[in-house]
Amino acid sequence: MSDAPLYLKPSVQMEPLFNSWYAWGMLVSPATSAMITANLHVRVLESYLQFPDLHRRAVADQAMKGGMFMDYDGDIAPVQALLDRTREHLAGKLAFAAAVKQLNELLATKTDGQSLAGLYESVPQPLKGYVELVYDLHNRPGFRLVEGMLYDSPNYDESLQSVRFSDIACDDRPFVLSSPRFASADDVDLHLPFRSPLVDALAALRTRPTSRGQVVQWLVEAGANEAQQQRFLSLLTDVAPPLDPQRHYSGDGIRVRYFGHATVLVQYAGLSILIDPAVSTASETGLDRYSFYDLPDAIDYVLLTHNHQDHVMLETLLQLRHKIGCVVVPRSASGPLQDPSLRLMLRTIGFANVIELDEFETLTAGAGEIIGLPFFGEHADLDIRSKLAYGIRSAGRGLVFLADSNALEPRCYAHIRRRVGDVDALFIGLECDGAPLSWLYGPLYTRPVQRAVDQSRRLNSSHSESAMQIIDRLAPEAVYVYAMGLEPWLGYISSISYSDDSRPIVESDRVLEQCRARQLPAERLYLKKEFVLSTVVREEI
Template sequence: MLERPMYLKPDVAIEPLFNQWYVWWYLLSPATAPLFVSRLHLKLMQSFVANPDVHVAALQNPALMGGPFINHPVSRVGDVKALLDRTTKEHADFLAYTKALADLEQLLASSKGESLEPLYAKVPDMLRGYVELTYDLAHRANARIMEPLLYRSSLYKESSQSVSLMRVTGDARKYVFSTPRLEGDTPLWLQVPFRHEGLDALFRMRHTPGNPGQVAEMLGVPSSAADAFADLFTDVAPRKPEPYTGPGVRVRYFGHACVLMETREVSVLTDPVISYEFPTEQPRFTHADLPEKIDYVLITHGHADHLMMETLIQLRHRIGTIVVPRANAFSLADPSLRLMLEKTGFRNVVEIDDLQEIRIPGGSLMGIPFIGEHSDLSVQAKTAHLVKLGGRAMLMAADSNALEPRMYEHLQELVGPLDALYLGMECEGGPMSWMYGPLLSNPLPRKMDQSRRLNGSDSARATEILNHLKPRESFVYAMGQEPWLRHVMVLQYDETAPQMIESNKFLEVCRGRNIPAERPFLRMERVLE
């Protein structure tokens, strides 16, 4: 193994895995991971083992790439069957937890307003001591799951966490959420928890030379993978970004909802999703363009294209403070982002509430209500971030859907005047079941499911935000069009797509009012003086 100081190559990618499936927020929390393993992963694997040809045939159609089909050839049926059998055995408690929650739901359904105290003795045994039974003010019974306690239970399985390391030669990667990784997919599959300090040591070598041999020892790299691990390193130093020392605020668009704002004093990065670096004709910012220290990372919500653990684990050693919205403890659909990040090794995680202000050098951060885009579920862990730096104000509104425009009327005096509005316009998202289906004990009827979509603002609603907040510039971002997001979003729009039609309408509205507006793609840089 190499023992001299070297750098991590800029094309090295990581895939964080839970039980061999690409991880996202619902697989991080022990309150929700059992439901996705029981009701999604097991069903997908059972279907593939029974009818692999159906999966292979379906994925010949690019339109079905994000659907419930495992992307492995028929020859891997045995490997999928082995994972299915092992999951059923090793995660039997996940199956029991899923059944217990369904039984508890049935138990509470019979309550009509009388005291819930007698029901505690009837709570399924594995949930005893982990739930509080309550009513809302309309006398509907509910259970509050004590998520912090679940992290201390056997349901939180760090032993099921692992990471896959690989070099990438381009943006093309298979869609990750419907397909487990199998033995042999990569020679560098390390059985380490996401919080492992060896991962920080590894990714620190993107910008600071380190000893590959020492890192290999920390991570427990087997001798059989020594050559593959050695191939991740180079003697060539990476590009070194110059610290921003200019006037005002430099704003760099890294793609999707990832925007870096820098002054001489501080750096702020939103929803990190960063491209790897390799020869390409499509210009983009990469890890090499980030400051060595990122003072604040702002997360708008938990969806996988905004809370991307693949990127966050790589940046963890650089991050000073990570700011997340506070969750609703009474909603299973809303696990705590703070808890999951703390448990995966992030040391300074701060929750922000609506209209709460956090002072930072040369400015402030404020949580702004973010409504919609979550299929009408009670999800509180979502916020738009009002960033004030160097006398400038930028609202990173993510996928906010102006379902009630008068909210922005109420916010006008507090928020305005804005220098820049960044708004996602994924105005025709997937149905509720596409993301939240495994959380439901009983499937939603199709008509209801199709009506409750993960929609952002269309042109009319975006214009309502414009009317009240009066930004000097507008940017339509978070559209999932950068090629380095295809493995998590599978979105490729042409000009006939509703998302493009509606965002084009909004851009024209802005320009008609002499408000500069654009839909950035790949990269963009601005300096606000």
């Protein structure tokens, strides 16, 4: 390798890890990470050690894809070592999860609507000082976590965080919710907290080259030994990356680029807004796609719709942090276990400028505005407030991004139309099957979820009838079906695999047919898409 400036190779993957598991939002927040560790990770590891062949058969069965089976076919020793390490080094988290169960039982059996003041002495020790005991207006007891204090306590342990660099040749990865990440000989694991500036420096190597000596200095600061340094250097190249010369936009109107799943880049008047970023590496699989090299050098706003692993994707967010101006997140309810604060989480891991936006609040964004919109559905009827759809207006044009919204109350969209005005492009998800409640939120429960309840309350978005109800009320000029998990490079996040007769495909086909019958342009997005909405000049009255 010459002395030329060095870049990360286009095929390098950068995964954030929590205790050797793929890190997503719920694994950063102190309370939810404790519940998931105790009620999912430990149980999966124990199950695999007892029945490894069952897990291996299950992950080979397409019908079982996305189940809580470990996708691992190596030596069993690392599995046992991870379980032992979890029991020893995460004992505080396991105790926290046990205390949540004890507190729920206490509130269920020792309250009658009278004052809760006398119960504070009975709060389990791991929760003392971190919870407020409360009733709702039906005199049902519960508790509120003081989440900011949990981050400022041993419940938040940055030593569990690390970043893994790997050179990949394909899009396939094990499903993240049920499979820990065991390192290969070629991986480079750096035990860095996510907030470390070194994460930014190393991520920026995708497009900002530096010298070999500077890279080695960063690696030494990160605690990398000589072997790790040499492996990391093998992930670098002196060949400049294939930066898209059109990544910046200065034309009239609004340019829209679809990057896959729910990731959309909106650019106008020199400003860039990126929604739910889950950006692919520049793969050689033959599937055309936008990658990190198609993003502008600065992203003014990132908009996050809700705290699910395919929408708040730390893997992408950490790699883009050095070029993000502001992250906009939905306002949380502040304290419920199931609804941790996105603002607190992101600020703790190093995002300096995070703004909470509420429903029907507006944020001025250059020559346009960002509008927070109600987001019903996809959360299995749980009381979760940190979810927000978005409207964007500029140049006389309007776009609406509904992510995984469901028309549970279609009349809501008539109110939205009055607020956002004319809608030129509507982006709507139709993953209408959805996983059951327990698939994502089961580890937060302290009692088993009844099967009938679990199957009834699903993480689903719109089907064709509800989507058309939304379309009728918003009256868009064009409809784009997105957030379907179609792209193969996101299978490890969503576990989704469709055939032509899969219900979401059939239902979205119906939407496209009904739209086209009305002469309404409609398309189900896949891989990549670009279009420009020209400036609208309205006559003064």
